Amino acid sequence: MGVDSKPAVVVGAGPAGLCAAIELKRAGAPVVLMDENGKPGGQLFKQIHKFFGSREHSAGTRGFEIGRRLLADSLELGIDVRLDTEVVGIEPGLGVWAVERRSRSYTLEAGCVILATGASENGLAFPGWTLPGVMTAGCAQTLVNVHRVLPGRRVLIVGSGNVGVIVGYQLLQAGAEVAAIIEGAPALGGYGVHTAKVRRAGVPFYCGTTILRAEGEEGVERAVIAKVDRGFKPIAGTEETLEVDTICIAVGLTPALDLAYLAGCKPIFVPELGGNMPLHDGYMRSSVEGVYVVGDTAGVEEASTAMEEGRLAGIHAAYALGFLGEAAMRERTEATWGRLDSLRQGVFGQKRFAAKARILAEGKVRA
Ligand SMILES: Cc1cc2nc3c(=O)[nH]c(=O)nc-3n(C[C@H](O)[C@H](O)[C@H](O)COP(=O)(O)OP(=O)(O)OC[C@H]3O[C@@H](n4cnc5c(N)ncnc54)[C@H](O)[C@@H]3O)c2cc1C
Structure with a gap:
């Protein structure tokens, strides 16, 4: 195991990216987590309200507390977290081009890349x-x-x-x-x-x-x-x-696609999940070998689904890099799929479930 010494690079330290990095590190894979912000957690640290849903998805806990827990886990595991680091390009062969503190730029050769860059808010133009x-x-x-x-x-x-x-x-x-x-x-x-x-x-x-x-x-x-x-x-x-x-x-969000486009990921248009997003399969693999897309980048949903998608990508990437056996990968993936299905219930959840099912049906991009 552990055949590839190049690290997995996770771009975006929101709930999706943090969970992906935690799964990778737990499996023993080298992982670098980059975020352009000075503080990790993405949208979670703005959520002062209590989340709802099931207990296993932290219902009753405030968003920033969920963020704190994920951060504590990642620090305890010793994940290489690089803040104030904006990723501005993905070069062919998975070179991740990063700019640190708007001054130093460098390229990191990655074993795989997980894009967890979230979404941006839609604007509305009117006089004034x-x-x-x-x-x-x-x-x-x-x-x-x-x-x-x-x-x-x-x-x-x-x-x-x-x-x-x-x-x-x-x-x-x-x-x-x-x-x-x-x-x-x-x-x-x-x-x-x-x-x-x-x-x-x-x-x-x-x-x-x-x-x-x-x-x-x-x-x-x-x-x-x-x-x-x-x-x-x-x-x-x-x-x-x-x-x-x-x-x-507050007229909706659109998946942040810049890096996925730069990497050459095939897009798909799914209005229910925010418009254009990278096509992906059930393991969150995009159409480009070694590039995964998770969380709001892979269709705007919620923090809980973002975390599970991050886990899916982290588990599969650990397997692809040789740090997790196939049986363990399949077992953990199935459990994660089960939790994702339980999140996509109710009137709103079912719509998202149907939209995701369409993407996954079309997203069988590779065997
Ligand atoms: C007002 C509001 C209330 C919400 N309430 C709930 C709720 O009750 N329950 C729930 O489940 N969800 C809720 N959500 C949704 C939830 O916050 C998002 O779905 C979730 O944060 C998405 O996670 P993510 O990791 O995909 O993206 P984000 O949390 O957006 O994280 C993306 C990260 O990527 C970084 N990044 C982006 N581009 C780059 C780059 N080029 N280089 C380096 N870093 C980059 C950003 O700095 C950011 O930290 C709410 C959202 C909002 C706005």
Whole structure:
């Protein structure tokens, strides 16, 4: 065992990347975990709310606590974690091109590469969208939960999915007023448990409604919203003006694909999971030999599924590099598939399950 001395390189130290690195290291494989941030954990350290689901998926635990546990495990295992290290290219033959602290650049020859770079937030363009005070919901969440800075006093949230609703609640907890959450679709998008909390706090929700423009001199002072018809066209005469100083855009996430494209991974378009993403199989192997894709990069879901996908890739990569026998790889993989299936249940989960099944059916890219 251990035939290849080149390390497995995991790009992105969010839940998916941390779990992949932990599986590799536990199997005895050399592993380097890189993240462009100064702190590992990805999105987890912004999640101050309790997760739900099953106990084995840390239901009832706050996101940042899950992050802390994963970090403690990775430190205990002695994983080579390189922070402030941005990966800017994957060269043919699996050379990982990294830039450390925006100054030193180097290429690391990898035995395999696991891309766990997460997703980016979608923007929305409307007149006034460049005014100070218009930001993505994730940006507002980073300001409040990481830097302890309130982005504004009175906020409009555009988008009623989990991100919009959770960030709305966290802004309320931090002392802001949420003037409204508007949603273009005819029905709300987030889990009922989150929506109910925000509604109980007195925040009005408007479905079938969009933002027409943001107004103000030096920054946002007002938002003009309007009802939309079935074709998403604003209905004249339904305009309403809200006095707000902040507008948070929460209209979905798109898998971060730059490195997967640079590596030459074949894409697939799956709107239910965020649009374009790298095609992959059940072990999270992309179409390029030695390159795995996991977590939000392989289709936007949740932290719990990201962790399990990270484990799948870590287990298979340890096997491919010669650090894990086939029987152990199969046994651990089957157990992980079982846990993933149990996560993809319920109304929202079943949609994701069906979408993933489509990718995996098409993703039999290699034998
Ligand atoms: C408001 C909100 C609430 C949520 N609530 C829940 C919840 O209750 N339950 C749940 O299960 N999930 C929840 N999620 C979703 C969850 O946070 C994400 O699905 C999860 O973090 C995805 O994990 P990941 O490891 O794929 O990506 P991320 O956590 O995004 O990590 C990606 C990492 O890659 C790094 N990176 C990116 N590009 C590079 C590069 N080129 N070089 C080096 N490093 C790079 C980034 O710095 C980052 O650390 C929530 C998300 C949000 C925004």
